Amino acid sequence: QVQLIESGGGLVQAGGSLRLSCAASGGTFSTRSMGWFRQAPGKEREFVAAIRWVVSNTYYQDSVKGRFTISRDNAKNTLYLQMNSLKPEDTAVYYCAACPEYAECMRTGYAYWGQGTQVTVSS
Numbered sequence: 001q002v003q004l005i006e007s008g009g010g011l012v013q014a015g016g017s018l019r020l021s022c023a024a025s026g027g028t029f030s031t032r033s034m035g036w037f038r039q040a041p042g043k044e045r046e047f048v049a050a051i052r053w054v055v056s057n058t059y060y061q062d063s064v065k066g067r068f069t070i071s072r073d074n075a076k077n078t079l080y081l082q083m084n085s086l087k088p089e090d091t092a093v094y095y096c097a098a099c100p101e102y103a104e105c106m107r108t109g110y111a112y113w114g115q116g117t118q119v120t121v122s123s
Contacts, residue, residue, distance in 0.1 A: 002027035009117030022079040022096030030074040038092035
């Protein structure tokens with residue numbers, strides 16, 4: 001069973017930056033594709049970014065391209081999301097998710113989810 005714990009959320013002004021972390025335990029991290037999702041109040045959860053377990057290819061939702069960067073450190077079993085040029089519309093609870101081993105999830109198919117970390121961007 002994989003456990004995921006997000007951290008790094010908080011309150012930031014528009015134009016600022018935050019770095020989210022997701023610490024994974026209880027399973028093999030390096031052979032899992034990973035993703036970040038977010039859910040704003042009154043809205044459905046949406047895909048933000050994903051990184052493959054092999055060659056670490058990355059994928060982004062159009063609205064965050066050029067502002068957010070997903071990365072991973074397999075030695076530390078940790079997933080990151082660097083968020084720059086934040087906008088009020090980025091306000092949401094951010095979740096990390098882990099794919100089944102060797103699977104390719106991208107926007108769907110994730111098997112494990114963290115509890116989320118709140119990101120609030122003030123205007």
